[in-house]
Amino acid sequence: MSPSEQNQKLVRFLQQELNIPAESIALVQRHPELPYSSFPMLLWRYGLISITQLDKIFDWLDHSLSRSAKHF
Template sequence: MAPVTYSRFIRFLQEELSISTDSIAIAQRHLEQDPGPLPMILWQYGLVTIEQLDRIFDWLETA
């Protein structure tokens, strides 16, 4: 993901889905240890619901 798109994605998580900065930071730390798609890490650690995960994938398709 391009840096500009990534920053827009983080802003989407915070503003549209109300995901806390702390939750995003947790997922990013896990991402460094176990690379994978950030949305899936957020979901695996219970930081987003399945409905939010669907919205994330919808957003990513149009980004």
């Protein structure tokens, strides 16, 4: 899975499962120079998600990335 596809899936997860507003996501996406892995931490650092939500995102990423690795 390409980074772009992974990013799209993450954004869908954030919006559909965690109800993160599109405006919050857009704020973090204004930093394209940062690595993809920084995305959840920036949401938390800016106060846009709780620590519980951050933990759920990391769980989702871990599960998502491990599924992708099995396809190789």
